Amino acid sequence: MASVSSSSSSAAAASSTDSACAKIIDGKLVAKQIREEIAVEIAKMKDAIGIVPGLAVILVGSRKDSQTYVRNKKKACEAVGIKSFEVNLPEDSSEDEVLKHIATFNSDPSVHGILVQLPLPHHMNDENILNAVSIEKDVDGFHPLNIGRLAMQGRDPFFVPCTPKGCMELLHRYGVEIKGKRAVVIGRSNIVGMPAALLLQKANATVSIVHSNTKKPEEITRQADIVIAAVGVANLVRGSWIKPGAAIIDVGINPVDDPESPRGYRLVGDVCYEEASKIAGLITPVPGGVGPMTIAMLLANTVESAKRIHKFK
């Protein structure tokens, strides 16, 4: 026994010098815990006031990936006790038809969250459609009024966009201190990078946003205690970009060719995991990091909405 234990500890020591040493942030596990917590909350709410949260999803067209997302959202809702509403419209529907369904859900008291699956067909104006969703039911949190309230001190948004909310939740649950830390967000999209930067800023980090016009992005990133990468470029962030011990949240999910995979490709993040995991203190894997958090946060937003509408604490 003694010799086995000794050889196993020396193996661990060897591996820590030349291979991964960062703690892995297990998004799959955290998302599962959150879904369980949500199921408990929903059961309590149902017992107390007889209300079940409801989420409506509007899908236009028949894109395979959108259908998969919508199906997964529906399954996730059912698993925690959220009632799903679904509208499937043909690709050639008019904007008015979509707006009509939004109006119906806006006034339906059993619906607490409304989600329009993106992308919409090209003949539709995304902005018109997204702005039609009642601000009280905009569980995606993409409405500019929501974003404005997120940016402002002393104001709170109705909903925090799901993916950035998931990033913050991972940092919190892994005990990463944010206040006073340097944070770099790579990418400035309306749905991830920009709101993530606003959230870090609201949590009192010193935030810099790196984007395609940034010169020497590696120099700024190397100053960061916290990095959120959401730019959609496979393996952009190399080991040399990372400050030793930093917390790395990788939002990217990029397919790269892989002849050894049965599908011919595999998914990698915006961060070169192999290099980064040797330098970072904590890191999310891809897949299994931020990915599972997005739907969990959508469920959380829907429950939050139902609680707010029904004044249930």
Place this chain on the structure above:
Amino acid sequence: MASVSSSSSSAAAASSTDSACAKIIDGKLVAKQIREEIAVEIAKMKDAIGIVPGLAVILVGSRKDSQTYVRNKKKACEAVGIKSFEVNLPEDSSEDEVLKHIATFNSDPSVHGILVQLPLPHHMNDENILNAVSIEKDVDGFHPLNIGRLAMQGRDPFFVPCTPKGCMELLHRYGVEIKGKRAVVIGRSNIVGMPAALLLQKANATVSIVHSNTKKPEEITRQADIVIAAVGVANLVRGSWIKPGAAIIDVGINPVDDPESPRGYRLVGDVCYEEASKIAGLITPVPGGVGPMTIAMLLANTVESAKRIHKFK
């Protein structure tokens, strides 16, 4: 003559080694130019469609400083040809009375901008009152919907808040390139720091926001090609914080004791001008830098609003 010219050029050479070398950004002059441009635009608009822009100001109470601001705004409006509307309400007015006047101005077609002078008396809810101003007439640009549109890619705000807009205008008029540059904003208030950061970001700078929780703010600031200081702390930014050649926009206006001044105090910025002007490439003085730009931008927003409402290009 030759000897005079030679002695004056050697004086200049001497002064550039041991005293100010930064180019001074003359906000007073730029504001004057802008007011002249606005007067020309207004005259054109009046000739073409018979419309004169109108700005309504609501003042509650009798604070001396607020009265001075409102009087200055009125004078500035008159000088360029904007029609002024003014409501003075007693300190003990109700929120409803203020809201009633806002509603009247919202529906008055001769009013293109509405401004509620802050601070409001303590018994009023600022948020309720500011949110009541029609988004199309919110020339202050403080509405969260406006801020959200400012933050989002692919969206434009109805109005850019006046002081940050003035900062950007000074950078533009002095030929400071923004795209791809490092910018640091010191301070994150809803009315200056935060929207200034969003504007620099929209102009493709790489932006970092420094605030009270930031550790070693001098290190980050020293990386910046552009600094906007809007924190309200006299002489916070020292020469050692500044990258040689950087453009410095100082929004602070802080009174400091000065027994030699007849008033017993003088006004200084957030930047230690004496030190910074030796290192920076361009710098705004205090007073005479950003200060005069705020009212000029308010006039610009009012004209912009009238042009938009009347579809005049």
